[in-house]
Amino acid sequence: MACKNQNKPPLSSPTPTSTTCSSPPSHRKHIGDEVLVESWQRLGLAKMVGKANNGRFRHAFSLVNGEQELTPSTAPTSNAGSDYGGIEFTRDDVDALLSERLRYKSKFNYKERCENMMDYIKRLRLCIRWFQELEGSYLYEQEKLQNALEFTEERCAEMDLMLKNKEEEMNLIIVELRRSLSSLQDKLSKEESEKLAAVDSLAREKEARVSIEKSQASLSEELRKAQGELQSANQRITSVNDMYKLLQEYNSSLQLYNSKLQTDLDAAHETVKRGEKEKASMVENLGILRGQYQSFQDQYTSCKESLEEVTKQKEAMINEVASLRAELQEVRDDRDRQLQQVQALTAEVVNCEELESRSAELEERCLSQSNQLSALQDELDVARDKLRVSDLSAFETRSEFEAQKELISELQNRLEDAELKLVEGEKLRKKLHNTILELKGNIRVFCRVRPLLPEDSPGSEGKVLTYPTTMEALGRGIDLLQQGQKFSFTFDKVFTPDAPQEDVFVEISQLVQSALDGYKVCIFAYGQTGSGKTYTMMGKPGQPEQKGLIPRSLEQIFQTRQALQSQGWKYEMQVSMLEIYNETIRDLLSTNRDSSRLDGSNGKQCAIKHDANGNTHVSDLTIVDVRSSREVSFLLDQAARCRSVGKTQMNEQSSRSHFVFTLRISGSNESTEQQVQGVLNLIDLAGSERLSKSGSTGDRLKETQAINKSLSSLSDVIFALAKKEDHVPFRNSKLTYLLQPCLGGDSKTLMFVNISPDPSSVGESLCSLRFASRVNACEIGVPRRQTNLRSSDSRLSFG
Numbered sequence: 001m002a003c004k005n006q007n008k009p010p011l012s013s014p015t016p017t018s019t020t021c022s023s024p025p026s027h028r029k030h031i032g033d034e035v036l037v038e039s040w041q042r043l044g045l046a047k048m049v050g051k052a053n054n055g056r057f058r059h060a061f062s063l064v065n066g067e068q069e070l071t072p073s074t075a076p077t078s079n080a081g082s083d084y085g086g087i088e089f090t091r092d093d094v095d096a097l098l099s100e101r102l103r104y105k106s107k108f109n110y111k112e113r114c115e116n117m118m119d120y121i122k123r124l125r126l127c128i129r130w131f132q133e134l135e136g137s138y139l140y141e142q143e144k145l146q147n148a149l150e151f152t153e154e155r156c157a158e159m160d161l162m163l164k165n166k167e168e169e170m171n172l173i174i175v176e177l178r179r180s181l182s183s184l185q186d187k188l189s190k191e192e193s194e195k196l197a198a199v200d201s202l203a204r205e206k207e208a209r210v211s212i213e214k215s216q217a218s219l220s221e222e223l224r225k226a227q228g229e230l231q232s233a234n235q236r237i238t239s240v241n242d243m244y245k246l247l248q249e250y251n252s253s254l255q256l257y258n259s260k261l262q263t264d265l266d267a268a269h270e271t272v273k274r275g276e277k278e279k280a281s282m283v284e285n286l287g288i289l290r291g292q293y294q295s296f297q298d299q300y301t302s303c304k305e306s307l308e309e310v311t312k313q314k315e316a317m318i319n320e321v322a323s324l325r326a327e328l329q330e331v332r333d334d335r336d337r338q339l340q341q342v343q344a345l346t347a348e349v350v351n352c353e354e355l356e357s358r359s360a361e362l363e364e365r366c367l368s369q370s371n372q373l374s375a376l377q378d379e380l381d382v383a384r385d386k387l388r389v390s391d392l393s394a395f396e397t398r399s400e401f402e403a404q405k406e407l408i409s410e411l412q413n414r415l416e417d418a419e420l421k422l423v424e425g426e427k428l429r430k431k432l433h434n435t436i437l438e439l440k441g442n443i444r445v446f447c448r449v450r451p452l453l454p455e456d457s458p459g460s461e462g463k464v465l466t467y468p469t470t471m472e473a474l475g476r477g478i479d480l481l482q483q484g485q486k487f488s489f490t491f492d493k494v495f496t497p498d499a500p501q502e503d504v505f506v507e508i509s510q511l512v513q514s515a516l517d518g519y520k521v522c523i524f525a526y527g528q529t530g531s532g533k534t535y536t537m538m539g540k541p542g543q544p545e546q547k548g549l550i551p552r553s554l555e556q557i558f559q560t561r562q563a564l565q566s567q568g569w570k571y572e573m574q575v576s577m578l579e580i581y582n583e584t585i586r587d588l589l590s591t592n593r594d595s596s597r598l599d600g601s602n603g604k605q606c607a608i609k610h611d612a613n614g615n616t617h618v619s620d621l622t623i624v625d626v627r628s629s630r631e632v633s634f635l636l637d638q639a640a641r642c643r644s645v646g647k648t649q650m651n652e653q654s655s656r657s658h659f660v661f662t663l664r665i666s667g668s669n670e671s672t673e674q675q676v677q678g679v680l681n682l683i684d685l686a687g688s689e690r691l692s693k694s695g696s697t698g699d700r701l702k703e704t705q706a707i708n709k710s711l712s713s714l715s716d717v718i719f720a721l722a723k724k725e726d727h728v729p730f731r732n733s734k735l736t737y738l739l740q741p742c743l744g745g746d747s748k749t750l751m752f753v754n755i756s757p758d759p760s761s762v763g764e765s766l767c768s769l770r771f772a773s774r775v776n777a778c779e780i781g782v783p784r785r786q787t788n789l790r791s792s793d794s795r796l797s798f799g
């Protein structure tokens with residue numbers, strides 16, 4: 001029965017599954033209790049074995065259920081070793097005890113037999129007790145095993161249930177999975193077909209991309225062309241404008257000429273009328289003269305006839321006289337009578353002579369009248385010729401007039417076309433300008449180098465600034481030489497010392513223009529003290545050709561405002577000017593300025609506030625409505641007088657504060673119902689300077705420290721923006737807080753970095769250029785045009 005190979009005692013294996021020994025199944029089944037009872041019954045008496053067998057039974061009742069040891073730790077405390085002296089029995093021992101034959105030396109030695117019997121009984125008792133103990137522990141084990149079995153069965157049932165549930169679930173899941181598999185398969189097939197389609201579309205997209213790239217290239221070509229065309233259109237516009245002016249002049253001269261011709265024509269008509277009248281009167285005269293002539297002719301003929309008659313009579317009389325003389329001779333008596341007759345005849349002769357002279361006179365008159373007539377005829381011919389000529393010239397003038405009229409209307413049409421083109425060009429310009437600005441990034445940097453001044457240190461170190469002439473850097477690059485090391489910088493534009501104010505303004509005029517289009521525009525000048533910031537922004541007072549950007553911008557804005565009136569635009573403008581001095585805001589247009597300057601403040605606490613629309617308001621700031629650039633110039637002069645200016649070692653007239661000029665523009669177009677709100681901020685920053693170099697003390701030192709602190713806050717803000725940091729320290733200074741919308745928002749911003757060519761300032765120039773190139777690398781967002789309706793609070797804001 002012992003299964004030593006398995007290292008298990010023969011009476012153990014309470015569970016059918018726990019044994020692998022070769023004993024018959026019927027025995028193995030009851031091995032825990034029945035086998036022992038059976039053995040005891042069969043044995044009756046048994047030889048007691050005395051000694052334990054090395055504790056092998058320690059394992060006899062241990063059960064490994066799974067990995068759980070049920071005995072001996074959980075078994076009731078064994079009394080082995082107490083009643084039966086800790087003796088344990090193996091089956092062999094029990095068998096040996098039961099099969100023990102008591103032998104006696106003498107059959108009748110009862111004492112010995114009795115002792116042996118007692119000993120045997122004692123051992124049997126021990127064995128029985130051991131068995132009982134064993135049985136108890138077996139029963140306990142059995143119970144435990146039963147419990148474990150039940151527990152296991154329960155668990156099995158639970159497990160079964162769970163498994164069933166799980167199976168159901170699994171089945172469901174399988175069904176679900178099958179379903180999802182089929183849907184996935186569907187999807188897969190769909191995806192595959194989509195993939196194929198996507199591959200197709202990818203190929204198509206690739207083609208499209210290629211074609212788009214091509215079209216992009218062609219578009220950029222077109223853009224370039226359009227820019228070229230824009231330029232040429234601009235040129236054409238200027239030439240058309242010139243031509244328009246010329247044509248206007250020509251037109252007015254033509255109108256003058258025309259009116260002159262008209263008066264000439266009227267005069268010619270008058271002359272013609274007069275000529276016709278004269279002609280008619282002449283014709284009348286001629287008729288009269290002809291009548292007179294006829295009557296004279298008649299008289300003449302009658303005179304002639306009478307003369308002839310008279311002559312005949314005379315001849316007859318002469319004959320008669322002769323006959324009479326002869327008769328006188330003959331008839332002297334009749335002489336007196338005859339003499340009387342002669343005298344009468346002589347009187348008649350005198351009469352005739354008178355008649356003759358009268359006839360000559362009449363002939364003369366007739367001649368003169370015929371001469372007059374022929375002269376009149378000639379005049380008439382001349383007048384007729386003149387009339388024909390003036391008719392011709394009137395016709396010519398009329399046709400010329402018509403041609404001029406046509407020319408004028410054609411020119412007017414062309415002018416209208418040109419004006420339309422101008423408007424279109426203007427729209428295109430705005431669009432292109434905004435596109436260019438967006439492409440460039442909306443904070444741009446221009447660098448301006450001022451000329452060497454007599455007060456600059458003599459150029460012992462030679463030229464420290466040079467300008468590269470390569471294609472890509474021409475007009476945009478600047479090289480600085482410091483201790484033999486070259487530092488190159490590129491900006492949107494570099495103005496060399498010889499660049500006049502006009503050229504600088506031309507470059508920013510488009511930007512200024514966009515304030516009228518509803519953009520926030522901010523232009524500020526940065527640089528070391530004495531580098532030309534105030535010169536750039538304000539210019540030189542009293543020298544019109546050296547006017548700075550602020551007066552030029554205002555002139556342009558007011559001119560454009562005038563020009564845009566014809567397109568239906570009406571603008572309202574408001575101006576404010578302030579300075580930030582020692583971290584205090586001062587109102588430069590305040591009327592009680594003088595008293596306020598005494599205590600170092602303007603009496604009012606000007607506070608900066610940003611509203612939800614990104615507009616900045618400065619409380620208690622004087623805001624003036626302006627209608628002309630003259631008004632603004634007056635205000636600028638007033639502000640310049642109030643500005644904090646002082647003399648430093650670096651600059652005779654150094655600005656000791658940041659100057660902020662703001663023009664708020666509000667425009668509306670009644671015909672298009674459009675409304676725009678633009679802001680133009682023009683800022684002249686105080687100059688940065690090294691304390692050591694400036695030699696400032698006292699108040700100047702305090703000013704310089706305040707200036708440097710606010711400029712360093714500005715550079716902190718720029719660096720944070722350049723690094724796209726989450727927190728930008730706008731609130732670190734009044735200047736940066738005021739400029740917040742321009743630097744971090746949606747405005748078009750331009751920075752001038754002013755540079756001194758003085759070799760002794762090369763360190764400061766390098767700092768300024770480095771700062772400027774950081775600013776140039778900043779992206780501050782997309783400029784936004786403000787075309788919304790005007791708010792009820794229409795007072796000035798900074799942007």
Ligand SMILES: Nc1ncnc2c1ncn2[C@@H]1O[C@H](COP(=O)(O)OP(=O)(O)OP(=O)(O)O)[C@@H](O)[C@H]1O
Binds near residue numbers: 453527536653
């Ligand atoms: N482009 C220029 N052409 C001629 N003169 C110039 C130019 N730029 C500056 N200047 C002259 O240089 C001097 C200093 O210029 P300005 O006062 O404008 O410097 P600034 O940078 O404003 O100095 P600060 O910061 O001390 O106010 C002035 O006399 C000015 O006339």
